[in-house]
Amino acid sequence: MEKINIKSLAEELNLSISTVSRALHDSYEISAETKKRVVELATRLNYVPNHHASSLRSKKSKMIAVVIPEVADSFFAQAINGIESVAQENGYHVLIYLTHESLQKEQAILKDFQCGRVDGVLMSISAETAGAVHIKELMAKGIPLVFFDRASDEVETARITTDDFKSSYTATQHLIESGCKKIALLSVSDSLSISNERMAGYKQALLDYKMPSSPADIVLCTHNEEQNLQHMVNLLQNSNRPNGIIASVEKLTTCVYLACHSLQLSIPNDVKVVSFSNLQSALLLNPSLTTITQPAFEMGRTAATLIFKSLKNKNFNLKGERVVIPSRLDIRSSSVA
Amino acid sequence: MEKINIKSLAEELNLSISTVSRALHDSYEISAETKKRVVELATRLNYVPNHHASSLRSKKSKMIAVVIPEVADSFFAQAINGIESVAQENGYHVLIYLTHESLQKEQAILKDFQCGRVDGVLMSISAETAGAVHIKELMAKGIPLVFFDRASDEVETARITTDDFKSSYTATQHLIESGCKKIALLSVSDSLSISNERMAGYKQALLDYKMPSSPADIVLCTHNEEQNLQHMVNLLQNSNRPNGIIASVEKLTTCVYLACHSLQLSIPNDVKVVSFSNLQSALLLNPSLTTITQPAFEMGRTAATLIFKSLKNKNFNLKGERVVIPSRLDIRSSSVA
DNA sequence: TTTATATGCGGAAACGTTTGCGTAACAAAT
């Protein structure tokens, strides 16, 4: 079985290479009959166009990259689902890159994109990411980029987020109205805009309700489970412990529940809990967990939709695009009065 | 800023294109001094090699594809993590494809791979997948493929699985020893080898313990949550309802818990539950869930490791490779006597 | 002195496409 490419098709049909190429692309310059002949032979011989050659020539890769910190979180898993579905609809392919919250990896990954490997990038920055030169450099090369969830404030481009401030405010408010007098916020970064938004919403709620706000109530967690658990235990066995906790990321829920369990503190009687979480199983927890559910799938979809819009329409400017998809507070047992 | 490629580097340095290329690849034919000059200029000018050109010429894409049914499951999320980590170590890139359990999509995706887009494929087949011509066709083109978790029996290649038969046997045994007299198995496919293994383990345990085995106890679930819930309710409000349930995939857990809750059946008193699940939050459920925890991350890692082994070493044969990584039964409240 | 051997580099083809430009044939308009 010899190699089957555009050239061999052309020879077989006594046509030129260009005609075959155009026929396969359904060009208007080619007669219907010729098109039919070409397509027929192509399918018969099981012709599959070489993607590298066409990418090289056309400078379009038909690929987008998704750069995220981690995929172990159900938020990103659902987001990927959304992204992939849109990509498939548009005939695009999806590359996945995990930064593991490392700025250095993020830089290396973006740098590589300068070779034209991908036509566009969907990104949620790492917790470490402070500067943004690597992002700007990539965009300067003409590669469109849209942020979803975690965005960099230093870069002017589209960003799909959820209403972090508001949902955090609502969560805090909910805890206050449930009788909490001292509310702790578990954060995972002090630089991420998303974390700051959540923190701001929390603070604003405390302010509006004339609650004392102490810096000690804002706990910066790490990426080490054991360490976080220890943190939590320390926090909760303090005499001046909080009676309300907001976990600003899904995976911190486990620590809170475990710490409470080991200290024999009752949720929600001793301490009420609400968590930013997309866990399907939140309502099965003991007690069922009040969550701020983010529209992960939709965020993925709209981020992808937006990037394709800019890829199809070159003079569509991503700069001003700001899509905010609201989260939902699902009140369950962990926070009731 | 003019285009910066190998040619412009060569001109700038008064070297030939081939020399520059060789220098960048650290070829032995090039003097140390020349190499230094080239590399220095390359980094100074921020040169990034064009991946499409090199792939076209060298016929190596430095990409692998991961083809899975869904990513919403925490098993696949963790597996992706494992795969990506190994890929990054090897300088490879990871393409993600979701079949959404559709054979047709799976076929289209694999067909596309024939263009040389990827050097290798990691795959977990869809529940629909019966035949395997599309897989064989791809492998006939010389693209190595390794299965992880869900494999096709018709294809001779490496497969990374967990000990489905044994872990299912163990789970059943555990329920029997906890006093269950009638145990239902919730399956999601009657064709997937993995499902059949789990079913066989279950049946064998029943046999060994001289328990009656009824076809009605094996419930084939769908991909529709509502429908499954209804199924579950029907099953459990039957007068002859089971008092033990094994959920062979993670997402079925929710249905079971919800159905029990709505029927006011107590877990584990009225019905004991164990589930194949990788949910971090299993121990936080109400009651905490006994799980068969699959080594998802490790399975991803070894699958990836194996494919790279075959990519590096052309005469390494994947055919006979069978890696079985044991799952772990984590006994918790949902199944205690 | 001749013959090998290694070292360091350049020329040019090839990988499989896409695409700008040219052109033959024929019809319609002037």
Place this chain on the structure above:
DNA sequence: ATTTGTTACGCAAACGTTTCCGCATATAAA
């Protein structure tokens, strides 16, 4: 009869690499 236009196609140049050759020069072996 000439011009203009349309349709349908071919030629050949890119795209940026990798790699097979070839070819000097230098050193070592014969």
